[in-house]
């Protein structure tokens with residue numbers, strides 16, 4: 165990233181590259197799901213937990229985190245580690261909510277003891293985390309959430325239900341938002357760490373349109389949470405949640421979360437190679453100007469996204485600290501969706517074939533990936549909500565509400 | 566002859582369409598489908614998906630005369646035109662009904678265009694309740710009509726047909742086979758000696774598709790100039806799929822418009838927000854364009870064949886793009902719930918992904934239409 169890479173950076177990059185080369189894990193028997201959002205199977209879980217633990221030990225995760233919290237105590241090296249992990253096309257990290265949301269939230273808002281307790285097993289994937297924000301009645305309008313927490317002595321008694329909880333079926337802990345004051349919409353929400361393996365917590369898997377599972381309904385009935393598992397002040401939950409969401413949308417410096425193995429560059433390069441190889445109507449698809457135009461346009465958008473990230477780091481050129489970072493999730497998810505739509509168009513009749521069909525190109529990954537692309541455009545604040553945020557926060561347009 | 570302003574859609578067609586709609590609503594095909602596919606959800610860990618469908622409903626449709634709707638009266642059918650068939654196909658799409666009806670209707674028009682005694686015999690069999698489908702594709706899925714991977718020598722077929730629709734539901738096939746430089750059409754029962762069926766695992770839950778391998782199979786030639794016959798019937802082939810897609814797209818439009826009125830966020834029905842309202846309106850605009858082009862294409866085939874190809878390519882082009890947009894927005898605007906297996910939006914979404922590419926997507930259709938401009 166820096167104008168000239170220091171010797172330390174260069175050495176670390178070379179170390180990461182060599183380590184990843186040597187330690188690339190063998191493929192699983194049944195292919196891994198495309199992203200950590202869809203992991204359900206025990207075998208996959210064990211495999212991915214082992215993999216994350218190894219990468220953590222090797223210093224690719226929590227690279228810049230203080231040693232007292234289980235980190236490796238460097239500074240400015242996480243980005244290098246993460247980019248090398250992406251580049252190596254190795255499996256993703258199963259604890260993406262732990263790494264991508266819980267850890268940054270705890271680092272910013274947790275007590276000393278919370279940080280020391282929860283962070284190390286997040287890094288090593290010994291404890292999986294999930295995010296209990298959304299409810300049946302509170303999706304885009306998260307602040308209208310109804311799950312309640314009532315103080316009883318040193319404990320909180322929680323009642324309500326959460327929905328779309330990714331990894332809920334594997335998680336040991338949940339980032340829980342609950343209402344502690346019915347009369348104050350914004351200041352009536354408190355943020356907790358909720359154990360998933362205690363009485364009163366029921367997890368029910370939901371199937372996605374792909375047929376996969378991976379997200380869940382979570383019912384909370386008289387669940388007892390000790391007060392020391394509250395994060396930040398009573399009533400500060402909304403403020404803390406906003407910082408979690410900023411991390412989720414990729415607009416904050418992370419501790420190494422990587423939820424899917426394939427970079428957009430790798431995806432478009434695979435697709436272009438396919439277009440060059442596949443014959444349609446007596447010539448390669450790549451020779452058809454319509455499809456070539458669409459593919460090159462996608463490449464251009466992916467390049468622009470990557471150069472955006474680069475420019476975001478140049479204060480003199482970035483047009484304001486949040487302008488580019490707040491576009492990241494919107495761009496990434498919509499480009500991913502468009503890329504898969506183009507892929508299906510390119511495949512023609514072969515687009516009908518799904519995972520498990522012997523003739524399906526790349527074992528049906530394009531159809532599967534197309535459907536899973538809606539995870540990106542809906543979750544973590546839909547594209548519509550992202551556009552509201554950009555219009556209001558970056559461009560100063562009037563608030564919808 | 567000038568084309569009729571009403572597309573040839575008269576009282577008879579209105580009654581037919583109305584009864585088709587009520588019939589399919591009564592059958593609740595998606596509830597039945599969900600029972601059949603329960604437990605098959607997960608693409609890696611789920612059970613194999615059975616290809617079952619409501620055979621009783623099919624018998625009723627045969628009894629109502631729908632499968633033989635477009636079979637000439639001389640061959641024991643109802644003798645109606647493409648507009649009438651399209652009216653029913655649109656309702657099949659709206660209901661996302663698993664049925665061999667659309668394939669059978671397409672087969673009828675190919676047999677009609679073949680206009681041979683052998684073809685007439687197969688039309689007769691449709692009148693008697695048989696269902697059929699077309700086997701035209703080679704492995705690479707090219708939409709050219711002469712790309713079959715099946716060869717014919719002395720009335721014996723060898724090779725494999727790919728992407729055959731409704732293969733688990735139909736009784737007989739019309740197969741395109743290459744013989745030297747020409748393509749001929751053959752017809753045969755699926756139960757014929759030497760026919761091997763393999764079923765694809767496809768995205769679409771409401772239809773099935775498969776491969777048919779011929780091992781020296783004896784079959785009857787129904788058209789010597791197969792390419793010309795397929796080309797003549799192409800407007801019907803395309804328009805029937807497009808009609809099915811128009812029905813399915815309209816269903817998604819209505820479901821999304823309704824959801825936008827009942828789902829409340831920020832103390833408002835989400836349809837209040839223009840980021841929701843406007844795309845739903847755009848779904849309508851596209852769905853209406855498609856529906857108009859579909860009826861225009863059917864009418865052109867019925868009354869002004871010289872314009873039928875251009876009209877049909879435009880109709881299928883529009884249907885493909887409408888389908889892509891409507892499916893995409895319907896899922897997006899339903900939020901999490903529309904992304905679930907439990908919600909019917911996904912069923913329509915996948916049926917439309919399948920249909921979008923069937924017989925050529927928008928890019929392909931526009932390329933073809935350009936030849937008539």
Ligand SMILES: Cc1cc2nc3c(=O)[nH]c(=O)nc-3n(C[C@H](O)[C@H](O)[C@H](O)COP(=O)(O)OP(=O)(O)OC[C@H]3O[C@@H](n4cnc5c(N)ncnc54)[C@H](O)[C@@H]3O)c2cc1C
Nearest residue numbers: 297298303304328330543544546548838840897898900901
């Ligand atoms: C695969 C997946 C995984 C998920 N994982 C998690 C998880 O782990 N934890 C968790 O807490 N949540 C999770 N979610 C939930 C996700 O955050 C919500 O689905 C999302 O916030 C949208 O809420 P909703 O589904 O209730 O849709 P709604 O809020 O009802 O939205 C429906 C539609 O209306 C639009 N809309 C709503 N309000 C406006 C407005 N003001 N202006 C314009 N358009 C608007 C939306 O953009 C959307 O298109 C997940 C969702 C998915 C799909």
